[in-house]
Amino acid sequence: MEKAVEKKRGSLPVYSQLAMIIKEDIATGRLQPGIRIPSESKLAKQYNVSLMTIRQAIGVLVEEGLVKRVHGSGTFVRRIEVGSTTFGLDGLHNVLTDTNGLQVRVLQTNVARAGGTEGGILELEEEAPVILVKRLIIHNNRPFCLQTAYLPFDPRAPVVESMLETTGLSDLFFSKKQHGYKKGTLRLLPAPMEEQEAELLQEEGDGAAFKLEYIYFDFKDKPCAYGWFIIPHEKMPLVSMVGVWNE
């Protein structure tokens, strides 16, 4: 064996080729889960490349979850396990950033007195005014998801109108003028859809949906946006592929 790497211009980067070679060794079982792969210095000599290059190659495999580096001990082929998986919200991201196919219909908007839940999260005093907005997000002329949003009401900054009027926007929390947020927390929950919600979303499925809850903070660490999305799961498949695919 001992395949060689090409260093021609136009070919894939060397580190990338090396990553594929090692990946192939894992896929075929030449390198089995749990065992230690050759050390970086050995691999560097073997393939006649620099150490940094081999490190970068192995870095690719680490990111893909195929191997695990252990300082002072070695690099090991990982066993595939259920728990070591991540799910990304790519589907949601694609929809929310697709300015062409996106429409927003405001279902409800008003200034209310903060209840216990939203008041607590937004760190408001009791009975403080909050803006409540409910919107239906439509993608390619089909209902996609529902949003409920709470914002502290600041009479000096009437963001209400821009919220109301927007029918297509890149950021679904505030208006486009906002700088953004410093940080936030997101929570994913299973949530049975209520009748009214299912109707709005024109859902006929099993009524199971995801609830994506968010709290966002401004640059002064003040919570300034709280709310959630209700998304039928068919609209946002959460799939993750692990191990070696299409070597």
Next chain:
Amino acid sequence: MEKAVEKKRGSLPVYSQLAMIIKEDIATGRLQPGIRIPSESKLAKQYNVSLMTIRQAIGVLVEEGLVKRVHGSGTFVRRIEVGSTTFGLDGLHNVLTDTNGLQVRVLQTNVARAGGTEGGILELEEEAPVILVKRLIIHNNRPFCLQTAYLPFDPRAPVVESMLETTGLSDLFFSKKQHGYKKGTLRLLPAPMEEQEAELLQEEGDGAAFKLEYIYFDFKDKPCAYGWFIIPHEKMPLVSMVGVWNE
């Protein structure tokens, strides 16, 4: 400003310090979302470090989702968006690898004729025999989740018994002797708990749960494990923090 980095032994790595410095600039708004941060070569000169070191520092920020590199153009501070988030199954992983607190109670096991669903997924012929196992996974003496598993039945390899007897195991699909899998797909779904399930799990909540469906493939790309976990969402909080936390 222009903080200096320490290169003493025992202090944090330089790249790590640099990452924190830049992160701080983002947190305070000195570097605002959307704008370009100074080029790598400029930063290298500014902080009197090597280019590779600055690259590593920025690499940290890229992994954390704070900045985005654009080849030939620059590195930009990212705006926080709902869609660009990932959720990890750390909670589940911790439980399933906690050999001390883990118990498994087999609820049902038998060899059956493959139905349409599992037969199709496992690529079996009609009416081919499959092993069906239902188990209750218990953690720290409390019911944690339910597993349903389908395996192709191979009379030459009687894995049934090892499956049956295991009361604590690192890999919840097969016995410990197995090498592992080459690849797999996982799907996360919202699923209302059925009455019987809620009872087994001693759940009194809203009855909303996650369903984690898996299909695993051996090194010959044959599907060899299909099944799912039913996990009450309180047992597996899916939370993600984005942006700059605890600078």
Next chain:
DNA sequence: TAGTGGTCTAGACCACGGG
């Protein structure tokens, strides 16, 4: 064409793990 990030080298020393 100038400036950016992307790849790569051939060294060096440090920090950790296990025998």
Next chain:
DNA sequence: CCGTGGTCTAGACCACTAG
């Protein structure tokens, strides 16, 4: 102690983007 991965340097050239 030795071998491992982790950090770091001071260069080099390539590939891409934008003015």
